[in-house]
Amino acid sequence: MNDMTSQGYVTPDGRQIGGTLMELKNITLRFGGVVAIKDISFDIRQGEIRAIIGPNGAGKSSMLNIISGFYTPQEGEVWFKGYRRGPMKPYQVARLGIARTFQNIALFDGMSVLDNIMTGRLNRMKAGFLAQAMWWGSAAREEDENREAVEKIIDFLEIQNIRKTPVGRLPYGLKKRVELARALAAEPKLLLLDEPMAGMNVEEKEDMSRFILDVNDEFGTTICLIEHDMGVVMDLSDRVVVMDYGKKIGDGTPAEVRSNQAVIDAYLGVAHD
């Protein structure tokens, strides 16, 4: 077991954060000759909201893709729930309890909101293809159970009114919410959000922030998010990793990060040699 015994901490708003859920050790990722991520280490603890920030091209999305198992780093180790993780297929990652949303929404446009969210529960359906097609035996019961779980999420994210609407007809902000719903439907241990607020107006951002906090609070889901909007990041997260040019330049609470000179330089800009 790796580090699961380490003590958690208590956030300023009184939430108890647990031990390490995921640990990334000395990660280096290269695309051919380009080094996207260079020797980065950090951890994500049980129940916390962890943000990864950085200027464009800092390697944030690559980092998220490593966490989600989509990329395998050339060097370094990824530990999840105390076990070292080797290269994995996406469905294996999903079974481990990791779900994600995408920067450019990846939903099925022609399907209803309800059906889209139901796809998030595919991992939990065991009935065979034939039984499902025939609506027979355990398949029907399974669908009822899963529908109930999905309805709770629909209620939670307040999208009852668009339950039967095809996703293609929805405005951007709502699509984002549906994507979050689908990720939640998998009942993940770790939820990865890739720029959940990108392209949203202030009101939509506020709504989304509230939902992220509620998800964390209500389901105890650990959340790791990438976000550009600094205000949102500082308000939401418990701890922040700051990346720049593939390197980690800061790590700590929002207050610590805000006063970190390297971070200020990266954001306000200093001359690079």
Added chain:
Amino acid sequence: MAERLTPSGELRSVPALLARNVARFGNRPAYREKEFGIWQSWTWAEAADEIRALALGLLALGLKPGDHMAIVGRNRPAHYWGMIAAQMCGAVPVPLYQDAVADEMAYVLEHCGARFVLCGDQEQVDKVLEVSQTVQGIEQIVYTDKRGLRKYDHSRMNALADVQAEGRAAAQRLGPELDRRIAALDYDSTCVMLYTSGTTGKPKGVVLSNRNIIETAKNSAEFDRLDHREEIVAYLPMAWVGDFIFSMGQAMWCGFTVNCPEGAHTMMTDLREIGPTYFFAPPRVFEGQLTSVMIRMEDAGRIKRALFRHFMGVARRVGPALLDGRPVGAMDRLSYALGRLLVIEPLKNALGYSRIRVGYTAGEAIGPEIFDFYRALGINLKQLYGQTEASVFITQQPDGQVRSDTVGVPSPGVEVRIAESGEVFYRSPGTFVAYYKNPESTAATKDAEGWVATGDAGFFDKESGHLRIIDRAKDVGRMADGSMFAPKYVENKLKFYPNILEAVVIGNGRDFCTAMINIDLTAVGNWAERNNIAYGSYQELAAHPQVYQTIREHVAEVNRSVASDPMLSGCQIHRFLVLHKELDPDDGEMTRTRKVRRAVINEKFADLVTALYDGSTSVHTETEVTYEDGRKGSIKATLRIEDAPVFGDKRQQKVAAQ
């Protein structure tokens, strides 16, 4: 149980009616609510069990006779149960508007001295907690939806389900006390206290007794032959007297089913699924539906459009006549029958009106076009006139005598007279007991003989014998030259255009009338999309020259129609502007029931009013707005002011003569 065997001759309280309904309709559905996508239902017996458990729980928490219990949340069975449970304990339920901001809520909670508050969800709990920092006396909060409340300090707070569980556990101990309290309720006990929306000044607490509610429910149910098979959808604010009469008074008297939608935003889907037989909506709901039907028809294929146009034409000619039982030719009947098959019934189904037997609208004037549209579909839509102080019903239209410009004949048991000033007075069994803690206002409104001043000016139509309402009595004024000024009359004409959401006409004591206009974002936005007009915000769209042009045409048409009435021709609009923001209850510009507050608008937009009268063609303004979370901000805009053509006007003739 003892109270369930009360003889039917002594139905003197809502709990007594509940007991009767359990005995008579025990296994019929009393309440339905859509939750998690499925309609949940409770029979009268099940509902009575839930209510009793809640009442016992409230008793255990210390609810005393004469206490006030505020209820704030959306329409849910649990909230209706909360009101009945409070009555059982001898307390007075006080439903509040759930979209009220904390300040407004603070006034009401302090005024009624609520010890208990039943909240729908976290949002309402937060508001009540905020209020309780300044208002003393709020002792217990009960909430329905647990979400987000797990970590709150629960020393004075309980989930409704937990209160019920405690009540069930204490049934043996507290049952006799509860039965005693239920038995003590009589016809003069307070049934409910409702706060008026307060078009002027602070809200007033209208005390309504069991007599008021039950007599009114009985009379009005008989008027429309309502029975236990009706289905209604409860979606209007619980704090509004109409909802209390329909979803509580009449539902209890008749024993029909109250259906609660999943939420405000799913209302239209839920309405369609339920297909109510008895339905009430303010004109703006009917307007909104008609607008969306028209917009969707514009997008439909050519054949569908042609069918729709043809058969709606037939329906407009034949439908209302059929409803009123007037003679209709065989060809027309056949044509209408075909239209029903192809267009009307599918459309009614899409709107959720397939089963409507009786529909009412009230609160504002409804446009004749809109009214006729629904009548043409064969929907028995009628108008009524009422107010909180009357337990709603003052006048209503009997079947077969429906007109768009009247509000009907006095309801059963109601006497109506018109004072010399033109103000309408009434007296009825539904007339309120008093304004709570406000004897002066009570005395000013209700005289010793029980006549109540409505504050509305009106007259009885000589032909039909129906009442016609012109305007608020105090709003009817005089222009500088002494001619009559009835702003609402003109505003209503303006609002009948789908592009215009709200209008405020100014002119009391002035030389001529002017107007501030709010565009309807749905209708105008759709038009903009259709014509490839880009806009970034409400403000930008409102200021668009082509929008101004359209509004100018509407104003001109209204002026022409106003000019045809010699008494009111002075009310034509000479100058107008399109407002840069929607009038909003959160900003105090309207009441929660969406009635324009003239004094507030005159004061808040004083710069605009000045500009309307000093001849300038544009005005720069900055307006404070309140966001939904209570924060304040401001918007700046430069508004154009345009002249509108006027017709046959004395003043203009004078100018021409010079």
